[in-house]
Amino acid sequence: MAEEPRPDRADGNLPRAAPAGVSTRRHPRRRRIVAVGAVLAVVAASAVGVVWWRLNGNITRVDVSGALASDRPTKVAEGPLNILLIGSDTRVGEGTSDAASVSGARSDTTLVAHLSADRRHVTVVSIPRDSMVRMPPHCDAKVPKAQWTVQQFNAAFSMGGPACTINTIEGDTGVFIDHFAVVDFNGFKGMVDALGGVPVCTPKPINDPKAHLRLPAGRHVLDGEQALGYVRVRYTEGDGSDLGRIKRQQAFLSSVVQEATRTSLLLRPDKLYGFLDAATRSLTTDESLGLGEMRDIATSVQDTGVGNIAFVTVPTETYPQDPNRVQWTGAAATLWTALRQDRPVARPSASASPSATPTQAALTVSPADIRVLVVNATGVSGLAADIAAALRVQGFAGVTTGSVADRPDGVVVAYGTGQEEAARTVAAAFPGSTSKEDATLGQTVRVTVGAGAKAVVEVPNRLGSQPLPTPTAPVPAPTGSIVARTADQDICS
Template identity: 60%
Template sequence: MAGVVASVLVVGLVAVYLRLNGNIDRIDVSDMLGDDRPTAAGNVATGPLNILLVGSDAREGEGNEGYGSGDWEPGQHSDTNLLMHISADRSSVTVVSIPRDSMVPAPVDCDASAPEAQWQVRQWNQNFNTGGPGCLIRTIEGNTDIFVNHFAVVDFGGFKDMVNALGGVPVCTPIAIDDPKAKLTLSAGRHRLDGEQALGYVRTRYTVGDGSDIGRIKRQQAFMSSVAQEATRSSLLLRPDRLLRFLDAATQSLTTDPDFGIGEMREVAESVKGIGVDKIQFVTVPTEPYAPDANRVQWAPSAATLWEAIRTDRDLGAPSPTPSPTDTRPLTVTPDRIAVQVVNASGTIGLAKQAVASLLAQGFANPTSVNSDVPATGVTVEYSGQGLESARTVAAAFPGAVVKSATTDLGGVVRVTLGAGAPDVVAVPNRLGTGPLPAPTVSATPSPSQIETRTADEDICS
């Protein structure tokens, strides 16, 4: 009898696995990601994981009707954009909300071969409309140097089904909500919302607060905190019937990359099962006004601190590490034989000229400076042709700099791009002259205090 029961159980588990795995739609976007992606820091078993989660505003398909035709601009947009970072030691999760109205450099026509120097600034959610999740990943990686391991896209109908499978989710609103566009009416106070109401709550925008996407993101983060608390409170993982109902609802609405199926999801879930809600934090990419359009925003310089923490798997509350020299091998080209152009892409006025003065003091041959309208992070040193050894000497002046071959001919010039978070210039080992370097008067290092976080265990009314 025991053998019969075990056999039935195994067959049942296989059937459930096949059913859930078959629910998921898959898209291979590898040909849209380019051949210059950041280096992956690990996989499900080892190293940190970065998973892009996208909420699509598709108006077609079961459960998606009745939210406007989308005729104003056909296709789907990424209404919600989340980059979930799971730490390498599986002790914490950071969920980064990327405002849909962010104006960020992106590949022209989502062409994977378009060099970053030729990218054009456009609204964030246009990337999904133009090129789907592949274009979003390409844009994230190009602007942050963070490798995205997997992606998952869910639509309106799937979101509602998942909330219903949980038995509803509690929310708390300090003011009454009456938003016809979001199809939601709520009095002030606490409520338990079903799927339809929850979708309206996370979408409501224009009739609450200042009507901004940033305000909506704060409500979405409070909602996600409530979901985490509810799943923990109801012991979802210990109730096979509820878990199966939730997973069935979730997988029927998911679109993922080919390598992110039920098996991989199970491994991820297994690896983070010991993380408490107090170790799940939500953060929004810091933004500032975008001068050409008051209805849009751009990433603030302090965003560099956030991306650096994700990239290096560092807790946001921990101090930034001191940059180490890029290369410790002996330098073979002296500064007086190198032409350098310093590009200021940090948003800090005077940073490039300050760097030029420090390079001049070390004997570099008449370095020049220019400003860039395209924001960057850290320091990038580019060379063309046979200029690698010259680039290594220049990079020695900027601890932590990334050295790479330029996509265009620089005519023998080594180009240094200073982004937010760029370090002060230091003396290179083979410098000329012995005089001190000019004392820095400006700094590109953003203030970590500008980044606000919310943990999943916080009161949903806060």
């Protein structure tokens, strides 16, 4: 009698027979591959974690909140971001989080980077170190502004570090500073070397023993040591002023942006790590500006075209009491107003995104369907009425007028959420105007008219044929020119 087959499963059932032609062999090789893959995934994740931990740990953080003034400018929620960048000749706060430890260092370069709320443009403002400005005596934030004294700008960092510099900038400009970062020169050299060098253009030969730099005229690719000498050259190049050096620094920063874009730095882990490691090892920031926040900021501006990154120097003139020092001109007030109002200070270049030239496409909203508020920011009586009349003739409905105390240059067309097409129609009437979104406006398009505004022109989809009335109020000339260099300009320009 044949022996019955025994079940080999815990449930007592017999195993199912494999279909004909199908092997019942196990696949140990496949299991090994899966296991190795899982291990590699864990290792990769751990490596990323270690890199992140190391880079984040490189950064020195300083708490300056207790040293900031109590009457700071108002911070606009979900608005623009202003970051104070300081190039220093020493490692600020080395091994400590004490705000007082930053005193005594010297600031060689001071920049305010303004990132617009919509991240469509970035303005980097250079503040000359020789500027004579008002600041709190002994960097005491409790001293009322009425008792501030005129001192050389870079004395603020030497006396009170980032906190005193922030108090001085905010008190003199009304621009709220969200974060600060201090980079020492060793980190600067490392970042340049991590990029593989940065191209520069020298119209004339440079021979500066103090900067340890000799270069013939022409184009060069500088390593970190040479680049540091290049941006610090002062006494043997140009007029020997800080203003000449700032121009070279701005041209150099433009080249850095171009080089990072050309080499796809963000897509090259090998180069990116070297760049970030050099940067973070020499970086001191406020307590809330960590690697995660920096990543978020970088991500938010990744679609900002290089043509929409502008480098500007605070407009200055000779300081009467000392010809070796400078003071800010009236145009500086225009610059700071533009930053407070989140307006670009330079027209986008030809390489800017199509959204920067909103009147190229056909207009889709009729003037009859648009409410417009014309705001006179020139102080000239009757100017808003002239502009309103020129708009009404073209069929714009519900045009109202107003005025403000600020004195910006140019024309800004502001519009509420979903009103961009209506704003394009309005902007077509104002040559050279700048458009920006303002969620507080609702369905009204606000036109702020400042000094230097051009006369209203006919829009392509105007209603009626009555000619535009002749203006009666004069438009004042711009308060001063603000020269901007965009990051896409040729390095030899």
